Each structure stands twice: as C-alpha cells, then as structure tokens.
Amino acid sequence: MNGASALENVFVLDGVDATDLNQGQLRSANAIPCEFIGEIQIETGGYEAEFGGALGGVINVRSEGGSNTFHGEINTQFTSNLLNSRPRGFWQASPASASAADFFAPKEDKYRTVYPGFNQGGALIENRLFFFQGIQATFTRRERNIAYAAPTGARRNSTETIEHFTVSRLDWAATKKLNVSSSDFWSPTRVSFAAHLQPGDCLPESARNPFRNSPDFLEVAVT
Numbered sequence: 001m002n003g004a005s006a007l008e009n010v011f012v013l014d015g016v017d018a019t020d021l022n023q024g025q026l027r028s029a030n031a032i033p034c035e036f037i038g039e040i041q042i043e044t045g046g047y048e049a050e051f052g053g054a055l056g057g058v059i060n061v062r063s064e065g066g067s068n069t070f071h072g073e074i075n076t077q078f079t080s081n082l083l084n085s086r087p088r089g090f091w092q093a094s095p096a097s098a099s100a101a102d103f104f105a106p107k108e109d110k111y112r113t114v115y116p117g118f119n120q121g122g123a124l125i126e127n128r129l130f131f132f133q134g135i136q137a138t139f140t141r142r143e144r145n146i147a148y149a150a151p152t153g154a155r156r157n158s159t160e161t162i163e164h165f166t167v168s169r170l171d172w173a174a175t176k177k178l179n180v181s182s183s184d185f186w187s188p189t190r191v192s193f194a195a196h197l198q199p200g201d202c203l204p205e206s207a208r209n210p211f212r213n214s215p216d217f218l219e220v221a222v223t
Contacts, residue, residue, distance in 0.1 A: 002044045004056030012060045033136040038064040066130030070122035080112035111142040130171040138163040157195045
C-alpha cells in the first residue's frame, strides 16, 4: 500500500494496534466478522500522530456500537462440498509410461461449515450510555478418505474446528465533546483431529480417546 510492503502497514482495531508483524496483516485472532464492523478507514498518507509507526498505510477498524434505537440480528450461513465443484482435473505423465498422458482428477474432501451468529445493541441510558454485543461462531468438519496401496489399505481421518468470536462494547457520551468507549473481544479456537485406524495398527493406550470405547479411533485436540 502506498508503495510500501505489507510489513510496513498497520492494522488498528478500536484504537489498539492489532498488526501481525510476521505476516504483515491483521492477526487471525482479531479477524473481526463483518457483522461487527461499524466503520473502516484506510489511510494512505498524511494520517494523524495516533497512527504513527506506519510507512505504508493504516487500516483503522471500529467495531459496531449501540444507539438510542434497539436493534438485533440473528443470522446463519452454510456451505459444504455438495454446494461447490470439485477440483479441476489435469493431464499428467502416466505413472506406467512417461510417453503416455494420463488424466488426473483430484478427489475433494467431504466438508461442511456452518456460521451461526447473533448480535444486539441499544441504549442503557438514552443519549448517554449505549451497548453492543454479539457472537459469531464457525463449526467446520472435514473428512478425508485416502486409498493407500497394500498393505496399508484405506485410511480415513476427520478434523473438526470450532471457532467463536464475541464482542462487547460500551459507549458513554460524557459531555458534548467527550465520548468514552470500551470494547472487549474474545476469539477461542478448538481443533480436533480423529484418525480411524485399521485392525493391526499399533497405538499406545494413552493416545486413545477415553470417551470412545473403540480400539480403532485416535483423537487429538488442539486449543
């Protein structure tokens, strides 16, 4: 932006620097959903001193706030592999003969993702104190079947990801010239991986899922 690299940009969320210095982008934990955004400002030059430290541009994001009129929203979105086309196939050299062409069509994972959400805002004290709060969740399940050659055989594994993004904001109009605001964001993520093993596979007892009475199931959870 403005002739500079991504690492020279600054991302500000409600007045707090939320830049990922390693990637030059907004930190994934601060990737606020569109439903919670009240305003976005993109500064490419001549910005105020409060945005110092940027040689490129400044992306300033302000979260949604309340007003004298109470408002709320319930929303949900859904997608899955059944709603999207599979990866495009391509021609490649045949494994059996380098002089022959072989058409390869990659198989698509089975997946589904649901995005439920809720938010509300209004006035606690008319013309003085306003609030806004909301939660947006993501539930993703992905399943992959791999047909390995003998003696390994077929393998199946699945990954479940649960993400939540919550926001709570208060705005206080102390005087005509003084406004005070406070916001809180919380974005936990949990990833669970399950490998469905085949008879004869060796697996330590300590690695098995204690909640499943099955010798052919392995689960690993990362939070």
